[in-house]
Amino acid sequence: MTDWKKYERFIAELCSEDYQSQDVTVIPNAKIKGCLSQTIRQVDVLIDSRFGDDRNRRIIVDAKKYSRPLNVKDVESFHGMMMDCSSKVGILVCPNGYSEAAKRRAQNYxxxxxxxxxxxxxxDLSLWDNCISDSCNERKERGLVLWDSPIGIGAPSTPVSITTIGKCDVCGDFHIWCWDCGGKFFLGDESELKCNCDHPWFWLTAIEEDESSEGGNEVLKSVYLLLVTLTDALIADRKPLN
Incomplete structure (x- = not known):
């Protein structure tokens, strides 16, 4: 792994720790369609609403492993990316500081x-799980899974089961880690999966329109990870597409 890739991945880990919340999702190396450029933009770390109901939560993070301090042009370029990614707040990370002019240009946003x-x-790189999705098979370097905080899942007739959700930082596919059986699984953008355990629920991914796009000029879509129980389908996580 290159040093800059390791730096980006480390920043994603820090963001995942800093923004742990049931209402927020953290996506490493996100790919989203710019609202102005209409092209796919690569975002080192995307912090967004887990349920797709509030675009104002969106924060983009850019990690710059420069040997020099950040300057005004770096800040202005990042601000343009924020606008294209519909982000009102951004975090620009670097190892060697920034100029006073860059600080003034950054202002409050x-x-x-x-x-x-x-x-x-x-x-320790060995602590990071490799992606197991078929989507990474043909890539030069297999991605790493960024795991979320564990969650408890239960049903009236069963004890609480601990599960962790993750996302690959290369292909973006969702991963499921069942602590009951120790199994780790993946789901593509539109697929379903049931754990080897005898749980009365399964996982489903689907591309759907976001709630926050209602009444707007732009149709916002995401890949939703759903936990399907005997009585309901609950949003467990989300990967924005724009």
Whole structure:
């Protein structure tokens, strides 16, 4: 793994820790369609509403492993990306600081954050799970899974089961880790899966229109991960497409 890739991945881990919430999802190396450019934009870390009901929650994070301090042009370029990605708040991360002019240009809508390269020295790559999705089979480098916080799932007739949801930082496919059987599984953008355990529920992914796009000029869509029980289909996570 290249140093810059390792740096980006480490920043994604930090964001996942800082933004742990049932209402927020953290997507590493996100690919979303720009609302202005109408082209696919790569976002190092996308922090967004888990349920697709509030576009104002969106934050994009860009990790710049530069050997120099960030300057005004870096901030202005990032601000343009924020506008294209419909993000009102952004975080620009670098290891070597930033100029006073860059700080003034960032104002209140861009947070300039310094994360030193020395913090990577104690990072153990073996603790990061490789993606197991078929979507990564033909890629030059298989992705890594960014796991969310564990959640408890239960039914009236069964004890609580602990499950963790993750997303690959290359192909973006959802991963499921069942703590009961230890099994780890993946789902493509429109697929379904049932754990090897005898649970009365299963997982389903579907591309659907976001609730936040209602009444707007742009149709917003996401890949939704649904937990389907005997009585309901609950949104467990979301991967925005625009």
């Amino acid at each position: 861009i947070n300039l954050k310094i994360v030193a390269l020395s913090e990577l020295e104690n990072v």
